[in-house]
Amino acid sequence: MKHVKQIRILPIVLLCILAGFIALQFFNAPIEQRPVTGPMKNVPKVVTQILERSCYDCHSNAQHLTFLDKLAPISWIVNKDIRRAREVMNFSEWEKLSEAEQKGKFYAIFNMVRAEKMPLPSYAMTHPGAKLSQNEIEIIKQFALSLSKKDSFIPAHATISPVEAGPKVGPLTTAIQAEVPVSPNGISYNAEFKNWKVIGMSTLIDNSIRVIYGNDIAVKAIQEENFHPWPDGSAVAKAVFKQTKKANGEIVPGDFVNMQYMVKNGKEYTETEGWGFAKFNGQELKPTGKTALFAQQSCISCHRQLAESTGYLFNVPPKVNSRKLIEQYLKTAQNEKSLIHTAIQ
Amino acid sequence: MKKVLYILLFSSLIFGSCAKNPEKETGKIRFMFDPGSLKFISSSFNPNLQTMSALYGNQKGISALETKKGIIGVELKLVTYKMQDDPNYFGSKVNGELLSVETVKTDQMGNLDYGIEFGKVSSDESSKQRISSILEYQPLKLPQ
Numbered sequence: 001m002k003h004v005k006q007i008r009i010l011p012i013v014l015l016c017i018l019a020g021f022i023a024l025q026f027f028n029a030p031i032e033q034r035p036v037t038g039p040m041k042n043v044p045k046v047v048t049q050i051l052e053r054s055c056y057d058c059h060s061n062a063q064h065l066t067f068l069d070k071l072a073p074i075s076w077i078v079n080k081d082i083r084r085a086r087e088v089m090n091f092s093e094w095e096k097l098s099e100a101e102q103k104g105k106f107y108a109i110f111n112m113v114r115a116e117k118m119p120l121p122s123y124a125m126t127h128p129g130a131k132l133s134q135n136e137i138e139i140i141k142q143f144a145l146s147l148s149k150k151d152s153f154i155p156a157h158a159t160i161s162p163v164e165a166g167p168k169v170g171p172l173t174t175a176i177q178a179e180v181p182v183s184p185n186g187i188s189y190n191a192e193f194k195n196w197k198v199i200g201m202s203t204l205i206d207n208s209i210r211v212i213y214g215n216d217i218a219v220k221a222i223q224e225e226n227f228h229p230w231p232d233g234s235a236v237a238k239a240v241f242k243q244t245k246k247a248n249g250e251i252v253p254g255d256f257v258n259m260q261y262m263v264k265n266g267k268e269y270t271e272t273e274g275w276g277f278a279k280f281n282g283q284e285l286k287p288t289g290k291t292a293l294f295a296q297q298s299c300i301s302c303h304r305q306l307a308e309s310t311g312y313l314f315n316v317p318p319k320v321n322s323r324k325l326i327e328q329y330l331k332t333a334q335n336e337k338s339l340i341h342t343a344i345q
Numbered sequence: 346m347k348k349v350l351y352i353l354l355f356s357s358l359i360f361g362s363c364a365k366n367p368e369k370e371t372g373k374i375r376f377m378f379d380p381g382s383l384k385f386i387s388s389s390f391n392p393n394l395q396t397m398s399a400l401y402g403n404q405k406g407i408s409a410l411e412t413k414k415g416i417i418g419v420e421l422k423l424v425t426y427k428m429q430d431d432p433n434y435f436g437s438k439v440n441g442e443l444l445s446v447e448t449v450k451t452d453q454m455g456n457l458d459y460g461i462e463f464g465k466v467s468s469d470e471s472s473k474q475r476i477s478s479i480l481e482y483q484p485l486k487l488p489q
Contacts, residue, residue, distance in 0.1 A: 111436075148436075200439060202437050203428075209388065211385070211485065220377060239485065256485075256488060315439065317375040318373050318439065318441065321375070322374075326374060332462060333446075334462070
């Protein structure tokens with residue numbers, strides 16, 4: 001009796017699902033069509049072919065969507081992915097980017113495909129042809145490296161320009177700001193970062209040297225591995241400088257390039273994983289971005305995909321020190337302190 | 346029906362936790378140097394030795410960088426790490442394992458003294474040369 005009841009219900013359920021599916025199609029809007037205004041130039045064909053096959057369905061204005069991709073509710077996910085992808089990087093509007101930005105994007109592309117974050121695993125599952133082979137990933141890597149060959153210390157150290165006497169400093173008047181610079185999303189330049197603790201140092205292939213500072217809340221979060229999520233109020237500033245080579249071969253910070261800033265406020269920055277982004281450039285500290293959307297369009301994509309394990313923040317000190325070594329150091333430092341203390345007494 | 350719900354719940358838990366992609370557990374720890382009352386002065390990296398250093402000092406230490414002379418009360422600390430690939434971003438290098446902490450201080454006569462507080466120094470320079478090298482650092486030039 002029970003089975004007969006189930007058999008009667010089944011067609012009704014199926015019919016309801018079908019009716020629901022048809023009804024969904026009335027709420028199905030196609031993705032906005034845009035012209036190809038500035039395609040990539042001077043990129044080898046072997047690279048563009050890989051990108052066209054694997055990335056263009058989302059990161060361009062020339063989609064080749066399947067019938068299934070256009071059906072709701074799948075189309076909703078596909079359209080959302082395309083909108084987000086175009087915001088971050090659009091190969092059909094590539095010429096809008098400066099040469100430096102194009103170079104940076106290629107490093108981002110390589111890092112995304114190397115970490116298997118792109119193409120999106122959900123997309124690759126339904127579009128197996130978009131998957132990249134190791135050989136194709138290597139081709140992208142080599143192309144990204146070739147873009148920096150001229151100005152990089154990696155791999156050829158010998159190509160560094162001659163020694164400079166020291167960092168050039170802009171006239172004092174340009175450094176003194178009448179007003180505090182403000183990013184389009186409302187984040188002000190925070191000069192206080194100079195007094196924060198240095199949490200790390202880094203270099204990037206684009207010929208820069210960086211110092212990363214964290215405020216007390218961020219430092220405590222790192223000590224406690226409290227990244228998911230980072231506590232509100234955490235703030236991290238990265239000061240970026242040009243590289244200057246000393247006579248002994250060491251590289252030290254030269255001219256100031258920019259200050260990159262991230263501040264955590266889970267309620268305010270909901271579109272960027274709770275982090276507010278800002279960047280202030282040159283001695284004038286000119287804010288990056290034309291609209292408040294700049295972080296959604298450029299910053300968050302890499303942070304979201306590549307730094308998830310540390311709460312979307314790069315440059316958290318890596319776990320590379322043995323506990324024994326650090327304990328040994330702390331013991332030595334403690335002894336040193338007590339020696340000084342005794343000497344003062 | 347209940348069974349189906351349970352299966353769905355458990356599979357979402359399993360896949361959900363896999364998608365988190367937690368950082369690899371290496372058995373090692375993160376380290377941030379605590380300079381105490383000293384201020385961060387500048388950084389450097391050495392492509393030949395594959396090291397990265399941070400210089401900290403007190404106000405008199407900062408003055409000594411300009412004058413290259415000892416004044417009573419100078420304290421400078423050079424903290425050196427291995428330079429390593431950024432685990433999150435190809436093309437970037439970061440400070441890795443702690444290698445050494447060197448100090449430059451003045452004695453009661455105002456003479457500069459060099460010491461190794463911790464670890465082994467990769468450079469083969471003499472104490473005198475190390476003092477000169479450390480005094481070559483210039484404070485970061487940041488906009489006001």
